[in-house]
Amino acid sequence: MKKILWTNFIAAILLLSFSVCKAEDTYQPGYIILNDGTRVGAFIALNDDAPWYNQRYIRYKDSAAFAADPNVKSKKIKVDDMKSFQAGTRIFDKIHYVNLENLQLKSMGTNDHMLERLAIGRINAHRFYQYPQDFVVYVASDEEVEQKEAEKKNDLIKGYKILVQKDDETKLHDAFDFDLQKYFKDTPDVLEKFQSGGYGNQPIAAHMSLTQRMVSLAKKSAFKPEEADGIIAALNDYNDKNAGKK
Structure with missing residues (x-):
């Protein structure tokens, strides 16, 4: 039997409930830097099942409270109230970014996001996940709705951006769609290694036909995790070689 379902509310409740339950087992030592610069020692729960919530x-x-009682009730802190935080080995910074490709009602509130730091130096890089749609209406069976929601969630997890900016730039670029050769041209060894695919990224030919470009883009999409690792490795190598320079 077909029926109309407003799944956004149901899915949100289920995901939030799951994330809270899961978080009870995944608190990691770290700290939070508040807007006034205060550092708060903390055990932090990250939501890896729906990582956009971390943003x-x-x-x-609180570390002191946790030491006295690991079962102490957790607290919630929003992006508006902190500058950065570290959970385990992962660092997240508050980044202002307007995602023009996917403007939603939530964009009317804040366009600040806590994004995982992937590189820092002359080139900064952070991972950005797009958010689920504000409202979704299906005419489908329960099984079809469940499948569609799972597919959308998987697409969001795989469809992240690597936002990069160099030196005093104010605009953020998605590294998957941006010509990073412009960033690397002042460091020839990094540029040459990146062009040859030496970081694990797709090689870049000096002159590519339309067909070759399409094939290259298809490979980047098909092997996105490997491409991401290659891009991050290149960015960090560039920063290491240009430490203290500008």
Whole structure:
């Protein structure tokens, strides 16, 4: 039997419930830097099942309270109230970014996001996940709705951007669609290695036909995790070689 389902509310409740339950087992030692610069020692829970939630808020337990009682009730802190935080080995910075490709009602509130730091130096890089749609209406069976929601969630997880900016740039670029050779041209050894695919990225030919470009883009999409690792490796190598320079 077909029926209309407003799944956004149901899915949100289920995901939030799951994330809270899961978080109870995944608190990691770290700290939070508040807007006034205060550093708060904390055990922080990251939501790896729906990582876009980490961009809006996190749940944490104060380190002192956690030491006294690991089962102490967690607190919630939103992006508006912090500058950065570290959970385990992962660091997240508050980044202002307007995602023009996917403007939603939530964009009317804040365009600040806590994004995982992938590189820092002359070139900064952060991972950005797009958010689920504000409202979704299906005419489908329960099984079809469940399948569609799973597919959308998988697309969001795989469809992240690597936002990059160099030196005093104010505009953020998606590294998957941006010509990073412009960033590397002042460091020839990094540029040459990147062009040859030496970081694990797709090689870049000096002159490519339209067909070759399409094939290259298809490979980047098909092997996105490997391409991402290659891009991040190149960015960090560039920063290491240009430490203290500008």
